[in-house]
Amino acid sequence: MKEIVVLSGKGGTGKTTLTGVFATLGQRAVLADADVDASNLHILLNPVKEYEEPFYGSQQPVVDQNKCTRCGVCTQLCRFDAIDHGEVDELNCEGCGVCFHGCPEKAITMEPVLSGHLYRGSTPYGPFVWAELGIAQEASGKLVARVKEVAREIARQEDRLLVVDGPPGIGCPVIASVSGASLVLAVTEPTAAGKHDLGRLLSLTRHFGVPLAVCLNKATLDEEMADKIEEFCREEGVKFLGRIPFAREVVKALIHRQPVTEGPVAEAMQEVWRRALSLL
Amino acid sequence: MIVAVASGKGGVGKTTVAVNLALAAEEEVILLDSDVEEPNAHLLLRPEIEKETPVPLLVPVFHRERCTGCGKCIEVCAYHALALIGRELLIFDKMCHACGGCIYFCPEKALTEGERVIGILQEGRAGKVRFVQGRMSVGEALAVPVIKKLREKQGAHTIIDCPPGTSCPVIQAVKGADFCLVVTEPTPFGQHDLRLLIEMLRVLKVPAGVIINRADLGDEEVEEYCRQEGIPVLLKIPFDLEIARSFAAGVPFVARLPRWRQAFSDLWQRLKRKGVRA
Ligand code: SF4
Ligand code: SF4
Ligand code: SF4
Ligand code: SF4
Secondary structure: OOEEEEEOOOOOOOHHHHHHHHHHHOOOEEEEEOOOOOOOHHHHHOOEEEEEEEEEEEEEEEEOOOOOOOOOHHHHHOOOOOEEOOEEOOOOOOOOOHHHHHOOOOOEEEEEEEEEEEEEEEEOOEEEEEEEEOOOOOOHHHHHHHHHHHHHHHHHHHOOEEEEEOOOOOOHHHHHHHOOOOEEEEEEOOOHHHHHHHHHHHHHHHHOOOOEEEEEOOHHHOHHHHHHHHHHHHHHOOEEEEEOOOOHHHHHHHHOOOOOOOHHHHHHHHHHHHHHHHOO | OEEEEEOOOOOOOHHHHHHHHHHHOOOOEEEEEOOOOOOOHHHHHOOEEEEEEEEEEEEEEEOHHHOOOOOHHHHHOOOOOEEEEOOEEEEOHHHOOOOOHHHHHOOOOOEEEEEEEEEEEEEEEEOOEEEEEEEEOOOOOOOHHHHHHHHOOOOOOEEEEOOOOOOHHHHHHHOOOOEEEEEEOOOHHHHHHHHHHHHHHHHHOOOEEEEEEOOOOOOOHHHHHHHHHOOOEEEEEOOOHHHHHHHHHOOOHHHHOHHHHHHHHHHHHHHHOOOOOO
16 A cells, blocks of 8 residues: 655645645545644545544543642642642643652542544545544644554555645654655745755655655746755755646635646646656 | 734744734844744844754653663553563653653652753844744654743743644643734635634633735635634735745845835734734
């Protein structure tokens, strides 16, 4: 089973729009949205929900106020300023359980926290797995890992390609999303920030030994910067898959909640996708 | 006044707003770039970096000679960052959240506190803007401790450029701010992520106002949502090739376009007067 993860380093480069187009081209692909903090791909794919599972990503202490003597041991032990003499600050708590282990009165129990939901559905382009992290919840890395696990299982059973829309950044959710990928397809844009973040993404994929290929979105916004990025890829020995022009029609399609399928932009995206597939 | 600049979705112009606001404010402000995974504000602000300090995490150090192999540390670690093979303890650095549990509860004091650097703070200045950014080392997973350290640098007038999204790093960046400027774009993606962020800000009890970027490249739904929710729309920035090119070239657009300098300076005034209700 092959797996392509679409990443951008910086957000807003058009990663999800592109993944939406790839979805329409990637016949027999299983699709997954690993951006669990701000999942957007479902807006384009409009899936019919078939299955839903609660996600318990972490634990939090619950204090039995009858047993608590307000001794303050928990407050001393907690490194995250998350408990004050038996009163838990849920936003600060990292669920480490140190207060639970340390409470002399055994007044604390650790309870699972409902931190989000995972969904599976069908779209005209193939099965789709996505998730939503609850408001102000932690454990996004774990939820990303679960999304990939469920999507991989389907891809394996049905012997299909897996296409994953990844989260922004280079931190814990991204690390969870690249692990085990056959190819990371980076979508960048011709800006100073786009180039900078591409560099960081490259260090990350090298660190984890996953091959990286790059495409440049909205390339016509700044041809000079576009040249610099292509040059950077050449110097670093990274496969450059092509330039996609900027066009307002992309936003128009988005307003109608549909992937772009016609015009020069769509054609450029199709070409990028063909090249990406040839690398697998 | 502490103003956080956030967005539910990346790439909508959050950093551009933060930097332009810092440049347009009349007094000395501190700009904190808390997007420690991808700090970008320096590309626009171009500060002179004067000082770097490492951000350490307090992690366990193992002393084999004292270990009895009792397994208490394994039982305590909620993150599966430890494995015991005979009397050899393996510590998986990247999984350790530095909770200190194994150190506190090892009965033999075979674990002691050590430091592991997971990122740096870089401080400097560009004109009258004091600038501090956090930068997480590549391959590290924990942004929150770097942001926590960064927040210690805030002062009387601080603008915080937040990471995108609504997860733990964002909470750490926004918590305790007096106001949050939420930057969005008028598309279904923008609206979806705006809603998530507004819900998060309600949990954190931070008042919010919205800036719509590329305001003419979309539909009316974001504004409609703001009206319904009683959230003020403070500024609309149209899609403008001149603005887009300034950004691409790494130049803040208030530096090129005086009317935008005025708009941002007015916004700063309104924020200070707390004149921002819907
Ligand atoms: S350690 Fe236990 S008994 Fe003491 S204050 Fe905390 S919860 Fe209460
Ligand atoms: S579980 Fe850990 S972080 Fe949460 S309150 Fe207890 S000691 Fe603090
Ligand atoms: S400090 Fe906490 S997270 Fe790190 S190894 Fe020890 S128990 Fe585990
Ligand atoms: S708790 Fe201390 S003595 Fe027990 S296995 Fe762990 S390191 Fe060794």
